[in-house]
Amino acid sequence: MTRRKAKRPWPWVTITKKGELALRGGHPWVYAGEVIEVNGAADGGLCDVMGQGKRYLGTGFYNSNSLLRVRVFSDNANDQFDDAFWRRRMQYAVSYRQRVMGEGFSSCRLVYGDADGLPGLTVDKFEDMLVVQVMCLGIDLIKEKLLGLLCEVLAGQGVPVRAVYERSEGALRHKEGLADVSGFLPLGTSRGQVQDNTVIITENGIKYRVDIAGGQKTGFFLDQKYNRLATAQLAQGLTVLDCFTHTGAFAFNCLKHGAQFVTCVDASQEALDRAQENAVLNGLEDCISFVRADALQWLPQQQKQTYDMVILDPPAFAKKRTAAANAFNGYRDINRAGLMLLKRGGFLATASCSHHMPREQFLRAVQQAAQATSLCLKQIAALGAAPDHPVLMGVPENEYLKFYLFQAV
Numbered sequence: 001m002t003r004r005k006a007k008r009p010w011p012w013v014t015i016t017k018k019g020e021l022a023l024r025g026g027h028p029w030v031y032a033g034e035v036i037e038v039n040g041a042a043d044g045g046l047c048d049v050m051g052q053g054k055r056y057l058g059t060g061f062y063n064s065n066s067l068l069r070v071r072v073f074s075d076n077a078n079d080q081f082d083d084a085f086w087r088r089r090m091q092y093a094v095s096y097r098q099r100v101m102g103e104g105f106s107s108c109r110l111v112y113g114d115a116d117g118l119p120g121l122t123v124d125k126f127e128d129m130l131v132v133q134v135m136c137l138g139i140d141l142i143k144e145k146l147l148g149l150l151c152e153v154l155a156g157q158g159v160p161v162r163a164v165y166e167r168s169e170g171a172l173r174h175k176e177g178l179a180d181v182s183g184f185l186p187l188g189t190s191r192g193q194v195q196d197n198t199v200i201i202t203e204n205g206i207k208y209r210v211d212i213a214g215g216q217k218t219g220f221f222l223d224q225k226y227n228r229l230a231t232a233q234l235a236q237g238l239t240v241l242d243c244f245t246h247t248g249a250f251a252f253n254c255l256k257h258g259a260q261f262v263t264c265v266d267a268s269q270e271a272l273d274r275a276q277e278n279a280v281l282n283g284l285e286d287c288i289s290f291v292r293a294d295a296l297q298w299l300p301q302q303q304k305q306t307y308d309m310v311i312l313d314p315p316a317f318a319k320k321r322t323a324a325a326n327a328f329n330g331y332r333d334i335n336r337a338g339l340m341l342l343k344r345g346g347f348l349a350t351a352s353c354s355h356h357m358p359r360e361q362f363l364r365a366v367q368q369a370a371q372a373t374s375l376c377l378k379q380i381a382a383l384g385a386a387p388d389h390p391v392l393m394g395v396p397e398n399e400y401l402k403f404y405l406f407q408a409v
Contacts, residue, residue, distance in 0.1 A: 216271075313350075
């Protein structure tokens with residue numbers, strides 16, 4: 001860290017020793033309870049963060065309405081937060097994805113918040129369409145400038161952007177004092193004048209029609225890309241049950257790798273309609289069936305049918321830390337119900353996307369489920385999100401996705 005020497009143009013806050021230790025350990029958030037003094041900081045504006053003895057710790061966006069009082073994105077006292085600075089951030093984010101994703105760059109997460117030094121900003125790329133979420137007031141105030149710079153960076157590398165769609169919605173945004181916003185932004189070659197909200201992407205050799213305006217989150221879950229592939233490589237000749245299928249991605253990967261038949265379960269008819277459309281798009285409609293049901297209730301009711309592989313990819317059971325205990329029970333129960341339908345020697349693919357459910361706790365829930373069904377689980381793989389969702393060291397919140405493959409014996 002660099003000590004503050006020259007007078008700086010930004011207001012500042014001083015923080016507790018606890019907050020200083022967290023920042024110096026790599027965590028970019030200053031919580032409200034860690035702020036001792038505020039000197040001139042305005043909501044959405046930049047401020048320096050000072051530790052003990054007025055030691056400069058970093059610069060970030062201030063928001064008095066948020067529990068995350070300051071989101072720090074730089075610890076370099078020489079940084080000037082002009083267009084050139086933000087352009088470099090976008091260039092770093094794009095170059096990283098091009099390197100780690102290879103052919104998968106066509107549809108990937110381009111920007112992942114704090115991991116890219118762009119707090120509260122998520123940008124997913126679906127071919128030539130970008131879908132954006134903004135969950136930070138400071139970023140929200142300059143979002144069109146930032147996204148314009150991103151489009152310029154992509155254009156400079158010959159990567160077309162037809163349109164940019166914003167889907168900034170939900171509780172996290174409300175905690176920043178921001179209202180929900182959705183719609184096309186005046187960016188890209190179409191300048192937002194797009195008639196169709198869908199785009200066809202290809203992932204792992206499979207085509208999907210993605211609804212960028214109406215689908216969950218940003219329209220498609222990109223983080224499971226390689227977990228789907230790892231699961232599919234075990235699926236040749238197997239009968240598969242895919243629970244919480246959403247638009248069928250795990251199912252289609254399994255069928256592409258030779259699965260005999262896949263049964264897909266989801267509570268959303270809209271998601272199942274999209275999955276059926278994707279099945280036709282890939283010529284897989286004859287070896288797949290769809291069941292509209294809440295898998296949490298449907299699984300325990302199934303007594304006669306068994307499967308060679310069961311896939312469990314539920315939504316987050318713990319969206320708050322206080323829900324962790326109930327979430328543990330939920331993961332244990334859903335895995336027990338899934339294992340009850342699994343043939344001995346079959347394969348279990350199971351996931352948790354709750355960052356409040358630590359990896360060791362999730363494993364304990366799965367282990368208890370196995371014991372309740374008198375099965376022994378052999379771990380094949382322990383995975384996480386694809387590398388376009390990088391885990392920033394010192395920020396455990398980034399490591400939200402846990403994914404495991406087991407054989408049940």
